[in-house]
Amino acid sequence: MITLTRRLRRDAGVDSNDGTIDRSTNRISIRDKLLVKEVQEMEQMLPSTCRVKFENPNHLHEFKLTISPDEGFWQGGHFIFHVYISEAYNMEPPTVKCLTKVWHPNISEEGSICLSILRQNSIDGMGWAPTRKLKDVVWGLNLLFTELLNFEDPLNIEAAELYQKDREAFKNKVKEYMRFMR
Numbered sequence: 001m002i003t004l005t006r007r008l009r010r011d012a013g014v015d016s017n018d019g020t021i022d023r024s025t026n027r028i029s030i031r032d033k034l035l036v037k038e039v040q041e042m043e044q045m046l047p048s049t050c051r052v053k054f055e056n057p058n059h060l061h062e063f064k065l066t067i068s069p070d071e072g073f074w075q076g077g078h079f080i081f082h083v084y085i086s087e088a089y090n091m092e093p094p095t096v097k098c099l100t101k102v103w104h105p106n107i108s109e110e111g112s113i114c115l116s117i118l119r120q121n122s123i124d125g126m127g128w129a130p131t132r133k134l135k136d137v138v139w140g141l142n143l144l145f146t147e148l149l150n151f152e153d154p155l156n157i158e159a160a161e162l163y164q165k166d167r168e169a170f171k172n173k174v175k176e177y178m179r180f181m182r
Contacts, residue, residue, distance in 0.1 A: 031089045035060040035134075042135040047142045061085040064099075065138060069145040073171055074102070077178045081113075081141060085134075093118050093128035094137055103170075103177040105154035105163065106144055114155035115140050115148070 039060050043052060051066045065081040080099040086092060096118055098111040106114040116126040117140045140148065154160035163170040 029087055031061060031085060031087050034090055035085065038134045041133065042138055045135050045139075047139065049145075050138055050142055052138075061089070065141065067142050067145060069142075072146050073174045074104070074145045074178070077102070077181060079145075083134075083137070090130045090132070092120060093132070094134070096137065096141065100181060101177060103156070103159055103174045104144070105149060105151050105156050105160040108155050112155060113141070113144070114150070114153070115144060 046052065049068050049070055051068075052063055053066070054060065054063045056062075062082075062084050065083055067079045067081070069075050069077060069079075078100070079102055082097045082099055084095045086095065096113055096115075098107050098113060101109060117128060117132060117136055119127045121127050151160045151163050159170070159173070162173060
């Protein structure tokens with residue numbers, strides 16, 4: 001974090017040693033300015049079931065989020081999500097893909113995610129807005145494994161139908177998928 005903050009100051013034209021301005025540097029993007037603060041806030045408010053990993057600490061716009069639910073059908077699993085934040089952030093939501101194959105009504109087997117906050121426009125009015133932050137995305141993804149399960153408007157219709165017909169069979173299918181992640 002410290003190295004990125006220094007880089008942002010340097011890129012903004014402020015020399016970190018004496019505070020003088022160097023006008024020959026490039027402008028930094030609004031996204032990167034927002035992310036410095038938002039990543040710090042996200043890391044401070046991270047649910048205990050989540051971990052964030054930046055492959056490159058200077059690229060705050062791309063990271064992996066691991067969710068390890070401690071309750072519910074997916075308890076004991078470790079689900080990895082790739083989060084990418086485009087230059088249009090905060091006017092558009094981050095792009096998120098689940099990298100772990102999971103049996104879930106709101107996550108397709110290809111890794112697409114059905115979560116209102118990840119949509120520019122959503123029917124329920126809970127879609128992305130410029131006032132939302134990364135911590136909201138992380139909490140929303142985390143809650144997909146407990147409180148935000150939606151069996152009424154699923155992305156994985158087969159999973160939702162199995163849950164409606166036979167909850168025990170649904171639970172067994174979830175466990176079967178989780179067995180292969182070890």
